[in-house]
Amino acid sequence: MEQSKRRRLEKAGWRVGSSADFLELSGVEEVLVDMKLTLGMRLRKTREQHNLTQNDLAKRMGSSQSRVAKMEAGDPGVSLDLLVQGLLAAGATRREIASALTTRKKAASA
Amino acid sequence: MEQSKRRRLEKAGWRVGSSADFLELSGVEEVLVDMKLTLGMRLRKTREQHNLTQNDLAKRMGSSQSRVAKMEAGDPGVSLDLLVQGLLAAGATRREIASALTTRKKAASA
DNA sequence: TGATAATATGTCAATAATGACATATTAGAC
DNA sequence: GTCTAATATGTCATTATTGACATATTATCA
Numbered sequence: 323m324e325q326s327k328r329r330r331l332e333k334a335g336w337r338v339g340s341s342a343d344f345l346e347l348s349g350v351e352e353v354l355v356d357m358k359l360t361l362g363m364r365l366r367k368t369r370e371q372h373n374l375t376q377n378d379l380a381k382r383m384g385s386s387q388s389r390v391a392k393m394e395a396g397d398p399g400v401s402l403d404l405l406v407q408g409l410l411a412a413g414a415t416r417r418e419i420a421s422a423l424t425t426r427k428k429a430a431s432a
Numbered sequence: 433m434e435q436s437k438r439r440r441l442e443k444a445g446w447r448v449g450s451s452a453d454f455l456e457l458s459g460v461e462e463v464l465v466d467m468k469l470t471l472g473m474r475l476r477k478t479r480e481q482h483n484l485t486q487n488d489l490a491k492r493m494g495s496s497q498s499r500v501a502k503m504e505a506g507d508p509g510v511s512l513d514l515l516v517q518g519l520l521a522a523g524a525t526r527r528e529i530a531s532a533l534t535t536r537k538k539a540a541s542a
Numbered sequence: 543t544g545a546t547a548a549t550a551t552g553t554c555a556a557t558a559a560t561g562a563c564a565t566a567t568t569a570g571a572c
Numbered sequence: 573g574t575c576t577a578a579t580a581t582g583t584c585a586t587t588a589t590t591g592a593c594a595t596a597t598t599a600t601c602a
Contacts, residue, residue, distance in 0.1 A: 350493075350520040354513065357526075375548065383460075386591050391550055399589060401559095402512035403464065410460040416467075416534055423530040485578065496561050501580055509559060511589095543602100550597065557590065567580065572573105 357423060359396040361405040364422040366394040368412040382411045467533060469506040471515040474532040476504040478522040492521045 369379050369390075376390040383390075385404075393400050393408050409419050479489050479500075486500040493500075495514075503510050503518050519529050 350517055353520055353526060354516060357516065376550095377548080380591090384591085386593085387549075388551075388593080389591065391548095395550075397551095401589065402516060404589080406464060406467065406512060407460055410463055416463060420530040420533040423533065424527050486580095487578080490561090494561085496563085497579075498563080498581075499561065501578095505580075507581095511559060514559080546599100546601085548597100548599075551595080553593085555590100555592095557588100559589080560585100560587070562585095563583085565581085567578100569578075570576085572575080 354402075355396075355398075358400065358402065358405060360422055360425060361402070361409065361419070362394045362396045362400075364414070364418075364425075365405060365408050365412060368409060368414045368418070369394075372413045374412060379408065379412055383407055464512075465508075468510065468512065468515060470532055470535060471512070471519065471529070472504050472506045472510075474524070474528075474535075475500075475515060475518050475522060478519060478524045478528070479504075482523045484522060489518065489522055493517055 369376070374382075375387075376394075377387045379385075380387045380390045385408075389400075389404070390408065393405055406419060409422075410416075414422075479486070484492075485497075486504075487497045489495075490497045490500045495518075499510075499514070500518065503515055516529060519532075520526075524532075
């Protein structure tokens with residue numbers, strides 16, 4: 323139990339022993355990775371819908387073709403920032419980006 | 433007009449001259465900044481709703497209180513990655529994060 | 543077949559983001 | 573007022589991300 327939560331609850335008269343809350347909290351890293359994969363796939367889709375090559379998009383962003391390829395491939399060394407920049411530069415709306423964030427990635431099972 | 437688009441359109445029989453498309457494309461950087469501010473504010477809200485101090489959250493994330501403060505303050509040197517990690521660690525759902533992304537920030541006018 | 547365009551993969555020097563720390567400021571209880 | 577917890581601000585060495593480049597792979601067309 324965290325300091326502040328304990329403090330507040332105790333002040334409110336609660337007896338706070340051990341607790342199993344925050345159960346839903348696991349897997350921050352995994353969610354982040356999944357988000358990046360999802361956004362990468364969405365980037366490819368958006369780019370193709372707008373008939374841009376990776377090189378086209380790269381120039382728009384002031385980046386390079388190889389980096390765009392890595393974004394779309396879900397390369398671990400690509401930041402969310404870069405993905406969002408890419409999506410915006412490719413013509414995706416803020417709403418589309420948000421929507422993609424919640425859309426679970428289509429697993430490419432072996 | 434980009435290479436690929438031109439190629440496709442020409443193949444389809446279009447005469448592609450100059451064009452003023454992609455008008456909506458401006459301001460990638462501004463949108464990104466706005467997103468970060470919005471997520472920062474959402475982070476504070478979420479953290480408080482879960483009765484966590486900045487220190488609590490920092491420990492959860494393996495970060496430090498000062499960095500959490502910077503996240504919430506919209507410090508320019510904070511990545512989207514870190515903000516999303518923070519939000520997840522604070523207990524926000526993926527859906528909540530996406531929702532916040534589209535929610536225009538409440539301007540704190542002087 | 544060869545030629546061309548698009549994409550993928552690996553590397554690396556330059557840059558940006560990070561956690562940690564010190565310290566300042568603020569807010570609330572007493 | 574003091575004391576204490578929480579938050580804010582500035583700095584810095586370490587780490588992560590970046591664009592650029594070379595090169596490989598994969599189409600597609602003639």
